[in-house]
Amino acid sequence: MxxxxxxxxxxxxxxxxxxxxxxxxxxxxxxxxxxxxxxxxxxxxxxxxxxxxxxxxxxxxxxxxxxxxxxxxxxxxxxxxxxxxxxxxxxxxxxxxxxxxxxxxxxxxxxxxxxxxxxxxxxxxPNVITVNPQVEARTMPELRALARRARPPLSYASPGVGTTGHVLGALLALEFSAEMEHIPYRGTGPAITDVLAGRVNILTNAAAPLRPHIAGGGLRALAVAAPRRLDFLPELPTTAEQGFPRIISSxxxxxxxxxxxxxxxxxxxxxxxxxxxxxxxxxxxxxxxxxxxxxxxxxxxxxxxxxxxxxxxxxxxxxxxxxxx
Incomplete structure (x- = not known):
């Protein structure tokens, strides 16, 4: 299809x-x-x-x-x-x-x-790739460069083991050729809370639960992992636009x-x-x-x-x- x-x-x-x-x-x-x-x-x-x-x-x-x-x-x-x-x-x-x-x-x-x-x-x-604003990356290439040199490794939150957020985070690490630490939670809410607090660096998820935090500045959106931009986040570039066509997830x-x-x-x-x-x-x-x-x-x-x-x-x-x- x-x-x-x-x-x-x-x-x-x-x-x-x-x-x-x-x-x-x-x-x-x-x-x-x-x-x-x-x-x-x-x-x-x-x-x-x-x-x-x-x-x-x-x-x-x-x-x-x-x-x-x-x-x-x-x-x-x-x-x-x-x-x-x-x-x-x-x-x-x-x-x-x-x-x-x-x-x-x-x-x-x-x-x-x-x-x-x-x-x-x-x-x-479509999933959106976000970071805590303290993370020194505003684009996907900058996140890759940071992930490669970060010690300890950058961490990414997910709603749990085996979720879409988990495997997309793993895909990021593979495409970046970098070690990254997975921090699983029991649901999207707790994962968002810890990324907002700066205890975890990265969160990928569907746009709807992330949108108010992006608008309020609690999260910085780097890319949408989709073939085209989102209608309600038109300024957010896709992963493909930034040189990562294999990072597609929804x-x-x-x-x-x-x-x-x-x-x-x-x-x-x-x-x-x-x-x-x-x-x-x-x-x-x-x-x-x-x-x-x-x-x-x-x-x-x-x-x-x-x-x-x-x-x-x-x-x-x-x-x-x-x-x-």
């Missing part, structure tokens, strides 16, 4: 296709359970509930959201992998909780390609079912998802979370994206020797 796939045209027809399947009594015939592998209240929860509300209206059935956090996303993922293959249990998958966790956790009972049926991509929140979201769900049911879910993402109110609410909507032309396109992204991050995890204890 291209990282800038255009929104599907004719969303009304997509909604009608999904609605027709429901009206004919084939699917769905009862409420659909959406498992979000995070506690309530965060960005994943908000994204999942926006999608659930819109899809429920289009499919003619309510969605029951179940927050099942823990073990870096493994508990929620496993619940969907082992659920009935009827399309009534879905997963909000994410770059960290779904894909990266499967690469770094020592015991994973499922395979993200074999045991899940991709439905569609939702969107992504917190992305997608929808999946257990493998073995009938193709026509996957198609109905895909149509309802894309129609939801074309809705103006849903787009506005997701934009408030820093999510850039990007739909999949087909479930197969999302499947290809998953395979390519897993291969990309597998290389980083292997080179950086990342492993959850």
């Amino acid at each position: 291209h990282r800038r796939t255009a929104l599907m045209t004719m969303p009304a027809l997509l909604g009608l296709a999904a609605g027709r399947a429901a009206a004919q009594g084939r699917f769905p015939d009862r409420p659909i359970r959406l498992i979000i592998p995070f506690a309530a209240g965060g960005s994943n929860d908000i994204v999942g509930r926006v999608v659930a509300e819109g899809m429920g209206a289009r499919l003619g059935q309510s969605f029951v959201v179940e927050n099942r956090g823990g073990a870096g996303g493994l508990l929620g993922n496993e619940a969907v992998a082992t659920a009935a293959k009827d399309g009534h249990t879905l997963l909000l998958g994410g770059s960290g909780s779904f894909l990266i966790s499967s690469l770094v956790q020592p015991k994973v009972s499922y395979d993200i390609i074999r045991d899940f049926a991709p439905i569609g991509f939702i969107g992504n929140a 917190t992305w979201y997608g929808l999946l079912a257990p493998s073995g769900v009938a193709p026509e049911r996957i198609a109905a879910l895909h149509a309802a998802l894309n129609a939801t993402l074309a809705d103006g109110d849903a787009r506005r609410r997701l934009a408030e979370e820093g999510v850039e909507i990007e739909t999949s032309p087909s479930p197969a396109d999302y499947a290809r994206f998953l395979e390519a992204d897993r291969a990309r991050w597998q290389e980083v995890v292997t080179r950086a020797k990342i492993r959850a204890e």
Whole structure:
């Protein structure tokens, strides 16, 4: 799937296709359970509930959201992998909780390609690379030079082992050819707090939670790890503009079912998802979370994206020797 796939045209027809399947009594015939592998209240929860509300209206059935956090996303993922293959249990998958966790956790009972049926991509929140203002770097080349000579090594915070912030920090160290120290936290909030206080040097994360601290001067933004600049941070250059085209990372979201769900049911879910993402109110609410909507032309396109992204991050995890204890 291209990282800038255009929104599907004719969303009304997509909604009608999904609605027709429901009206004919084939699917769905009862409420659909959406498992979000995070506690309530965060960005994943908000994204999942926006999608659930819109899809429920289009499919003619309510969605029951179940927050099942823990073990870096493994508990929620496993619940969907082992659920009935009827399309009534879905997963909000994410770059960290779904894909990266499967690469770094020592015991994973499922395979993200074999045991899940991709439905569609939702969107992504490009990651921003920030530093505490006391760090003497204002550009990516300056950060690289500083990282190479720093003794003790520069440190980077993340929301936890195996998160997107963890592997992006590891990618920075690899691309800089420099030693850097990873400091994991239990969530984004504590990580931000310690970088603001100057106890840790670097933090990478989706833009939404960092934006007020960038605006207030508590964090200095150096780059967005994306192919193009962010609309709400237009002055912030990309990593590619500064000579680091391999440093690309975003917190992305997608929808999946257990493998073995009938193709026509996957198609109905895909149509309802894309129609939801074309809705103006849903787009506005997701934009408030820093999510850039990007739909999949087909479930197969999302499947290809998953395979390519897993291969990309597998290389980083292997080179950086990342492993959850």
